[in-house]
Amino acid sequence: LNKLGVINQTTMLATETQAIAEYLKAITEKVALAKQVNKSFSDTKDTLCYATNDNQSATLGLMEVPLDLAFVVGGYNSSNTTHLVELLEQKCTTFFIKDATEIVSDTTLNSFDIHQHVLTPITNWQPTSASILNIAITSGASCPDATVDEVIQRILVATNAKKTVDEV
Numbered sequence: 001l002n003k004l005g006v007i008n009q010t011t012m013l014a015t016e017t018q019a020i021a022e023y024l025k026a027i028t029e030k031v032a033l034a035k036q037v038n039k040s041f042s043d044t045k046d047t048l049c050y051a052t053n054d055n056q057s058a059t060l061g062l063m064e065v066p067l068d069l070a071f072v073v074g075g076y077n078s079s080n081t082t083h084l085v086e087l088l089e090q091k092c093t094t095f096f097i098k099d100a101t102e103i104v105s106d107t108t109l110n111s112f113d114i115h116q117h118v119l120t121p122i123t124n125w126q127p128t129s130a131s132i133l134n135i136a137i138t139s140g141a142s143c144p145d146a147t148v149d150e151v152i153q154r155i156l157v158a159t160n161a162k163k164t165v166d167e168v
Helices: 014-035 050-062 079-089 145-158
Strands: 069-073 093-097 108-113 118-123 135-139
Touching: 050 079, 050 135, 069 079, 069 145, 079 093, 079 135, 093 108, 135 145
Parallel strands: 069 093, 069 135
Antiparallel strands: 108 118
């Protein structure tokens, strides 16, 4: 093993990318030590798309607070957005929607199932036990802010929120 090149999809979860890099670094350092070579590994962790990294970090932060449900907004074919869904599914009920039109009413919405790869109608999506809902809303790196704003407005209407987005 004289040379090793690694290329990865930069929309992977940053933690997965780092774990792979650390594994490869450990292996190459063993080889370098045995061959008495000074440099064995080039650190390329800065190649992760900054927007992707920011969204993943923010989503991990959201997971540290109590949540009733989450919305992830973005393209259904986006690896980055799908990873955000995977993260939030570990914490709470998570809906993956492309835009505000997927929130059909206060009782019905369409959510993309990342495991079955189908758009699924969901009825009675709002928890009835909570008088105050803690809702996480995040989006993929390429999702326009205007699309997220429209989703927030639609959620506020559907949940009969007492505050507007301007007051939040």
